[in-house]
Structures are given as C-alpha cells and as structure tokens.
Amino acid sequence: MILRRNNMKLSKKLLKAIIAATAVIVVVIAVFIFFAPSVKKSIITTSTLREVVSISELSTGEFCYNGVVSIPEEDNPEKTDYSVKYDSTVKAGIDAKDIDFKIDRKNKSVTPIIPEIKINDVIINDGSISTIPENATAKLKDTLSYCKEDALKEANQNEKLIETAKLNLQDSITALLTPLLKEAGYKILW
Incomplete structure (x- = not known):
C-alpha cells in the first residue's frame, strides 16, 4: 500500500x-x-523593377546653347528680316515607362533595356533674347518658335548630349535598382 x-x-x-x-x-x-x-524573400520581376524607376519623364542630359538665329521676312522668306541672339537649355532623356528589363534568374542578373534617348524639352531664356538690329519689330511668339527650332537643331547635332544622357541614365537606373537587386542577390548588367 x-x-x-x-x-x-x-x-x-x-x-x-x-x-x-x-x-x-x-x-x-x-x-x-x-x-x-x-x-521575406525578394522576388525580382519586371513590374517590380519598373515600379522602382517609375518617374514619368527622366531628363538625364542638359545642353546649354547660346545661339543666333535669322528670322526671315514674311513677304520674302529668302531674305533675313532680323536676327535674334538667345540663351537656351535643351534637356534629353526618356519616358521611364518605356524601360524594359531582361531578368536572368539562373545567373541572378538584370539587364535594363532602355529606349532611344530623345530631346524632351527646349527652354529659351526670355530675358536673354536680343534682336539685331535692336529696333527690329519682333513678334515674341514667332521669335521663340525660331529660337526653339534652332536650339533643337543644334542639340540634335551634338553627339555628346545623347552620350552623356545615356551614361547618366545608366547611373540613375543603377542607383535606383541596386538596393533591391542586392537584397535579392542579383546584379545589374549593361
């Protein structure tokens, strides 16, 4: 017991x-x-990468131009009515929504595919406009139009503008994506 x-x-x-x-x-x-x-395991997708770089217009290159343009006579376009001296800034870049990405999951790499860089803005400094001769009867709207056309022509002939814009775009995309890609063990390739 x-x-x-x-x-x-x-x-x-x-x-x-x-x-x-x-x-x-x-x-x-x-x-x-x-x-x-x-x-949390990060999954790298094209839509995630697009979201990271989603800035509508991305200007990555700037070209400052001091120009002189000849304004033709209204009645006789072959003759110069007056000339205009002006300062301008031309911006080159892309629309960020047009960036695409090639993702290689096997090698854990991402290759951005960027669209052609284009001139996306021409700004004429109104305060810099002066006519030659000074007493010319200039119409501001027409004058600005000729100035913009001239600045755009000069910018399109400047290879350094597009080259610089492309390099700056690559640097910008790399800076925006690196934290996300690094966390997931990916690298960016150009």
Missing part, C-alpha cells in the same frame, strides 16, 4: 513535470513564431 501511494505520488509528479515541460515548449514555440524576425 505504501508502495502504491509512492507510485501514485511519483506518477502525479511525473505527470505534472510532463505537463509543465510541454507548456514551456509550447510557449517557446509560440514566442518564436510570433516574435522571430520574418525573412
């Missing part, structure tokens, strides 16, 4: 120890599940 009581006491103690150990294990697992840092 004493042996049975001791066995019962031992069984109750053992049962309590098992229940306590189980409770501790459950609490530890619950704490680990709820408070463990969550590890």
Whole structure:
C-alpha cells in the first residue's frame, strides 16, 4: 500500500513535470513564431523593377546653347528680316515607362533595356533674347518658335548630349535598382 501511494505520488509528479515541460515548449514555440524576425524573400520581376524607376519623364542630359538665329521676312522668306541672339537649355532623356528589363534568374542578373534617348524639352531664356538690329519689330511668339527650332537643331547635332544622357541614365537606373537587386542577390548588367 505504501508502495502504491509512492507510485501514485511519483506518477502525479511525473505527470505534472510532463505537463509543465510541454507548456514551456509550447510557449517557446509560440514566442518564436510570433516574435522571430520574418525573412521575406525578394522576388525580382519586371513590374517590380519598373515600379522602382517609375518617374514619368527622366531628363538625364542638359545642353546649354547660346545661339543666333535669322528670322526671315514674311513677304520674302529668302531674305533675313532680323536676327535674334538667345540663351537656351535643351534637356534629353526618356519616358521611364518605356524601360524594359531582361531578368536572368539562373545567373541572378538584370539587364535594363532602355529606349532611344530623345530631346524632351527646349527652354529659351526670355530675358536673354536680343534682336539685331535692336529696333527690329519682333513678334515674341514667332521669335521663340525660331529660337526653339534652332536650339533643337543644334542639340540634335551634338553627339555628346545623347552620350552623356545615356551614361547618366545608366547611373540613375543603377542607383535606383541596386538596393533591391542586392537584397535579392542579383546584379545589374549593361
């Protein structure tokens, strides 16, 4: 009888120890599940990359031009009515929504495919406009139109503008994408 009581006491103690150990294990697992840092795996997709570089018009090159343009006579376009001296800024770039990406999951690399860089803005500094001769009767709207046309022509002939804009665009895209790509173990290729 004493042996049975001791066995019962031992069984109750053992049962309590098992229940306590189980409770501790459950609490530890619950704490680990709820408070463990969550590890998010980044998935690189073209749409994710486009979202990162989603700036509508991205101007990456600037060309400052001081020009002189001849304004023809209205009645006789072969003759110069007056000339205009002006300062302008021409911006080259792309529409960022036209950037595409080639993703190589095997080699963990991303190659941006950029569209052709184009002139996207011509700004004429109104305060810099002066006519030759000074007493010319210039129509501002027509004058600005001729100035813009001249600045655009000069910018299109300047190979450095497009080259610089392309290099700056590559640097901008690299800077925008590197944090995301690095986190996912990818590299950018040009």
